[in-house]
Amino acid sequence: xxxxxxxxxxxxxxxxxxxxxxxxxxxxxxxxxxxxxxxxxxxxxxxxxxxxxxxxxxxxxxxxxxxxxxxx
Amino acid sequence: xxxxxxxxxxxxxxxxxxxxxxxxxxxxxxxxxxxxxxxxxxxxxxxxxxxxxxxxxxxxxxxxxxxxxxxx
Amino acid sequence: xxxxxxxxxxxxxxxxxxxxxxxxxxxxxxxxxxxxxxxxxxxxxxxxxxxxxxxxxxxxxxxxxxxxxxxx
Amino acid sequence: xxxxxxxxxxxxxxxxxxxxxxxxxxxxxxxxxxxxxxxxxxxxxxxxxxxxxxxxxxxxxxxxxxxxxxxx
Amino acid sequence: xxxxxxxxxxxxxxxxxxxxxxxxxxxxxxxxxxxxxxxxxxxxxxxxxxxxxxxxxxxxxxxxxxxxxxxx
Amino acid sequence: xxxxxxxxxxxxxxxxxxxxxxxxxxxxxxxxxxxxxxxxxxxxxxxxxxxxxxxxxxxxxxxxxxxxxxxx
Numbered sequence: 001x002x003x004x005x006x007x008x009x010x011x012x013x014x015x016x017x018x019x020x021x022x023x024x025x026x027x028x029x030x031x032x033x034x035x036x037x038x039x040x041x042x043x044x045x046x047x048x049x050x051x052x053x054x055x056x057x058x059x060x061x062x063x064x065x066x067x068x069x070x071x072x
Numbered sequence: 073x074x075x076x077x078x079x080x081x082x083x084x085x086x087x088x089x090x091x092x093x094x095x096x097x098x099x100x101x102x103x104x105x106x107x108x109x110x111x112x113x114x115x116x117x118x119x120x121x122x123x124x125x126x127x128x129x130x131x132x133x134x135x136x137x138x139x140x141x142x143x144x
Numbered sequence: 145x146x147x148x149x150x151x152x153x154x155x156x157x158x159x160x161x162x163x164x165x166x167x168x169x170x171x172x173x174x175x176x177x178x179x180x181x182x183x184x185x186x187x188x189x190x191x192x193x194x195x196x197x198x199x200x201x202x203x204x205x206x207x208x209x210x211x212x213x214x215x216x
Numbered sequence: 217x218x219x220x221x222x223x224x225x226x227x228x229x230x231x232x233x234x235x236x237x238x239x240x241x242x243x244x245x246x247x248x249x250x251x252x253x254x255x256x257x258x259x260x261x262x263x264x265x266x267x268x269x270x271x272x273x274x275x276x277x278x279x280x281x282x283x284x285x286x287x288x
Numbered sequence: 289x290x291x292x293x294x295x296x297x298x299x300x301x302x303x304x305x306x307x308x309x310x311x312x313x314x315x316x317x318x319x320x321x322x323x324x325x326x327x328x329x330x331x332x333x334x335x336x337x338x339x340x341x342x343x344x345x346x347x348x349x350x351x352x353x354x355x356x357x358x359x360x
Numbered sequence: 361x362x363x364x365x366x367x368x369x370x371x372x373x374x375x376x377x378x379x380x381x382x383x384x385x386x387x388x389x390x391x392x393x394x395x396x397x398x399x400x401x402x403x404x405x406x407x408x409x410x411x412x413x414x415x416x417x418x419x420x421x422x423x424x425x426x427x428x429x430x431x432x
Binding site: 152153154155156171172174177180182183184185186190194196200201202203204205206207208209210211212213214215216 | 224225226227228243244246249252254255256257258262266268272273274275276277278279280281282283284285286287288
Binding site for chain 1: 365
């Protein structure tokens with residue numbers, strides 16, 4: 001997979017397992033390990049432009065400011 | 073670790089490995105697997121109120137709308 | 145209501161007054177005082193998983209970086 | 217206070233009670249009722265350009281996608 | 289166009305060229321120069337309340353924390 | 361400049377004109393036209409890892425959900 005110089009601090013590799021399309025928004029499930037999945041909501045336009053489909057290898061990219069921390 | 077009913081679709085367990093404090097903002101490194109780390113930027117006030125320190129078990133929480141997707 | 149140790153600086157108690165579901169996204173209205181309401185847009189999956197319904201007591205949680213300030 | 221036609225669904229009136237400046241970021245406390253405060257983190261440049269100071273009447277503006285929901 | 293004292297660091301003038309409505313979300317295309325367009329996803333409620341339509345002169349407003357940087 | 365298949369709907373080319381570093385956060389000014397600049401706040405770690413400096417050609421990347429719309 002390509003190396004990308006992006007300011008976002010977090011990039012997690014995974015495989016697309018499910019895409020659900022609404023009228024303008026879509027949700028994409030990404031398996032990042034045997035027991036962990038991510039859910040992303042993006043525009044349907046992005047799903048189409050990237051030609052996203054199940055089985056695609058992708059990277060989930062997340063800015064540092066978007067990660068909340070929970071502590072017991 | 074506690075179960076929490078939160079609308080955010082993504083919760084990833086990890087261990088705090090490093091905290092760097094600025095005047096009002098802080099960055100927190102969270103190890104989520106042997107080869108993967110997350111970086112979170114939160115307020116220093118949050119670091120203090122949660123009494124965050126290295127070794128703490130935490131959950132990184134991320135909304136579905138905050139996950140970008142990269143595809144080669 | 146439970147106490148939660150979360151890095152997000154802003155938690156506002158309220159009552160769900162209306163939920164509108166799209167295909168993948170939903171909007172939720174939360175009454176936080178007699179004259180003030182909040183509107184949240186989350187995934188429909190979250191509405192279902194939390195079994196959100198009108199009358200539910202909830203907390204709106206907002207990160208410090210997500211609050212813009214307007215001044216006249 | 218002025219009326220503003222902005223797509224953000226949430227505008228909450230309040231009074232600035234405390235500003236803390238870092239090198240590039242600042243935190244601003246906004247009292248929105250006798251028992252509730254908001255914390256905003258913005259650029260220090262914004263604090264200076266708006267000439268923000270304690271006692272200022274402001275509006276906190278929050279997009280619908282930025283409001284998480286917690287339920288017990 | 290009105291001057292607005294807002295903490296968001298980025299305001300870009302443009303003209304609405306297309307609106308697509310889903311059930312609860314909408315996408316709005318904004319032409320900011322002859323060769324550049326922006327795409328915004330907001331609530332359909334916001335589209336209706338602002339009475340947004342093609343040809344409208346608007347400002348796109350973006351917080352500093354929401355701009356990622358890519359470098360080759 | 362490289363083509364990148366990213367779900368974010370908005371990519372604007374520009375040149376870095378100023379970087380200001382705090383302890384953990386930095387602000388980066390990007391000139392996108394003769395009369396328009398963007399301001400981004402990212403982690404100082406990102407500035408260092410990308411070796412960002414004045415004169416660098418970059419792309420500002422913004423998700424559709426992060427663009428607010430103002431209308432007079």
